[in-house]
Amino acid sequence: MAEDPGAFAEDPDAFTIEPSPSGRLLCGGCAPHDVCRLGVEIAEARDDAVRFEVVCPPFWHGGPGVAHGGWTAAVFDDALNIVALRIEPRLVTKSLAVRYLRPVPVGRPMDLLARIERHSGRRWEVSAEMTLTGTPLATARAELRTRRPHHFARHEAWLARRSPSPNGPHAES
Numbered sequence: 001m002a003e004d005p006g007a008f009a010e011d012p013d014a015f016t017i018e019p020s021p022s023g024r025l026l027c028g029g030c031a032p033h034d035v036c037r038l039g040v041e042i043a044e045a046r047d048d049a050v051r052f053e054v055v056c057p058p059f060w061h062g063g064p065g066v067a068h069g070g071w072t073a074a075v076f077d078d079a080l081n082i083v084a085l086r087i088e089p090r091l092v093t094k095s096l097a098v099r100y101l102r103p104v105p106v107g108r109p110m111d112l113l114a115r116i117e118r119h120s121g122r123r124w125e126v127s128a129e130m131t132l133t134g135t136p137l138a139t140a141r142a143e144l145r146t147r148r149p150h151h152f153a154r155h156e157a158w159l160a161r162r163s164p165s166p167n168g169p170h171a172e173s
């Protein structure tokens with residue numbers, strides 16, 4: 001079915017990123033808590049790079065004293081977006097590749113440096129490294145996209161067409 005963005009009564013994409021009461025840039029799930037529940041804090045920001053202090057909370061442990069790999073990936077997703085969000089507020093992650101080099105400890109402050117590698121049009125290439133006392137634990141690369149207008153409204157319209165119907169689920173593609 002053709003999509004007409006002009007047909008959307010309301011554009012959820014119009015939301016703006018406002019710093020939380022404590023000045024943090026937080027995603028939708030953490031904004032009401034005024035704290036990043038992944039344990040990510042900006043330590044230092046430059047034009048094309050941001051340094052973070054990250055600590056894996058105990059409830060994200062995978063093995064004994066060791067972070068779940070999904071925590072590491074989520075932290076990279078967060079940091080890699082934040083480094084570009086400072087220039088372009090309308091981003092989504094298109095791909096994310098993580099290399100797990102050593103186990104990541106729970107409850108230990110670590111350093112994460114994220115940088116913009118390349119930017120052209122809607123395409124952003126970003127990279128990051130997580131270290132403990134200078135030793136790399138994990139690295140990541142991601143490709144981000146500047147969202148097209150009406151990205152979230154388009155998603156909602158697509159989802160609405162997936163609603164169960166009397167003729168059975170997924171009757172319309």
Ligand SMILES: CCCCC/C=C\C/C=C\C/C=C\C/C=C\CCCC(=O)SCCNC(=O)CCNC(=O)[C@H](O)C(C)(C)COP(=O)(O)OP(=O)(O)OC[C@H]1O[C@@H](n2cnc3c(N)ncnc32)[C@H](O)[C@@H]1OP(=O)(O)O
Nearest residue numbers: 017025026027077078081082092093094145151154155158
């Ligand atoms: C969940 C979003 C969160 C955004 C958060 C931003 C700020 C938050 C504020 C403060 C936060 C502070 C720190 C931020 C920390 C973290 C940020 C996390 C960022 C994320 O973790 S972000 C979630 C994961 N990442 C996605 O969720 C992307 C899903 N991936 C796509 O969205 C597209 O893939 C895209 C845009 C990457 C490439 O798209 P493109 O434009 O280059 O290519 P194209 O147009 O050809 O689309 C290809 C096929 O996707 C269909 N398609 C496209 N857009 C659509 C839409 N809106 N609705 C329904 N279908 C859609 C087309 O219809 C076509 O389908 P088909 O092949 O069947 O024709």
